[in-house]
Amino acid sequence: MPRPSPCLGLLCLCLFGCASKAPLEQDQQRLMTLAAQVQQGGDPVSAxxxxxxxxxxxxxxxxxxxxxxxxxxxxxxxxxxxxxxxxxxxxxxxxxxxxxxxxxxxxxxxxxxxxxxxxxxxxxxxKDRVAYNRLGTAQVLNGQFNQALQSYELAMQKEPGNLDVRSNHALALALAGQGTKASREIASVTASPLAEPHHFKQEMLVLTLAGNDIRACQALADLDDTQRDNLLHQAQAIRAIADPAQKARAIGVLAAGN
CATH class of the missing domain: 1.25.40.10 (Tetratricopeptide repeat domain)
Known part of the structure; x- marks a missing residue:
């Protein structure tokens, strides 16, 4: 029985290699496409x-x-x-x-x-809104409030109408001791018809840090008395902290709990 030539054997090996690799790449691409669709549909766990x-x-x-x-x-x-x-x-x-x-x-x-x-x-x-916004948040939590202001301002340049960035910018202003500007900024956020519940909680925190407890209480008018009083007391305790890093950590704990 004639033996196959080495060239024929090599050719078969190459063909089998290509045939096995292509379906794997096709499967991967198909799964990637499906995963992107599932993620866009709001199911990150399945994605x-x-x-x-x-x-x-x-x-x-x-x-x-x-x-x-x-x-x-x-x-x-x-x-x-x-x-x-x-x-x-x-x-x-x-x-x-x-x-x-x-x-x-x-x-x-x-x-x-x-x-x-x-x-x-x-x-x-x-150089996009997401990256600068997250950098600003990290800087806030590290007590670097002026640096955070710069990052949030760059984020706002990329997407001026984003309420989350503007709300974060207002918080950084309040932490940096610019209470009047912070109050104006957060008021413009919560005046938007697109404002969500977390923006009003941020307004309460900003106004408390700015020393306006009456308006801070009004910002939480939709909550029951117990929830409102609890959040206000936490915000007032944060305001009393002198060390910027400790204050930032306390804000992080408050945000995580709400």
Whole structure:
């Protein structure tokens, strides 16, 4: 029986290799598309599971890992998100989207100094509202209120109508001792028909820090007496803290609890 030629054997090997690789790449792309649709539909948990399958379908690219990390962030899995973003950075050092994601995960995990360093690397490269807003938040939680003001102002330049950024900017103004400007800023936020409940709680905090307890109480008119009094007492206790870093940490605890 004639033996197959070495060339024919090599050709078969190449063909089988291509045939096995192509379906894997197709499966990965199909899973990525489906995951993006599911995430857009508001189901980050299912999206994360699909992205994870996509990552396992073949060697995970940084893009797949970043998408996985963002889905895990949306699902509330900060530890899992951080793991995915670190893996992406191991494949593509200093990728700005991976730095943004890892900084965001570290921020949620309470590692605010590390989060600020990572976000400070990402924001000047990405130059978008999300990156500057998250950098500002990390700076607030580190007690660096003037730096936070600069970051929020850059975020507002990118998206002037974003109420979350404007609300955060008002808080930074109040913390930096600019109570009058802070009060005007937060009033313009809560006057918007798009204002949400968390904006009114932020208004209460801003007004309390600015020393206007009467208006702060009015900002929580929709809450029952117990909830309102509890939040006001917490905000007044924060106002009494002299150390900027301690004040920032207390604000972080208040925000996490509400």
């Amino acid at each position: 994360a599971a699909l992205y994870e399958r996509a990552a396992n379908a073949s060697e995970a690219s940084p893009e797949v890992l970043i998408a996985l990390g963002n889905a895990r962030l949306g699902a509330g899995d900060s530890q899992g998100a951080a793991k995915a973003f670190r893996k992406a950075l191991s494949k593509r050092e200093n990728d700005p989207q991976a730095l943004l994601g890892l900084g965001s995960a570290e921020l949620r995990l309470g590692q605010v100094q590390r989060a600020e360093r990572l976000l400070a690397m990402a924001a000047p490269v990405l």
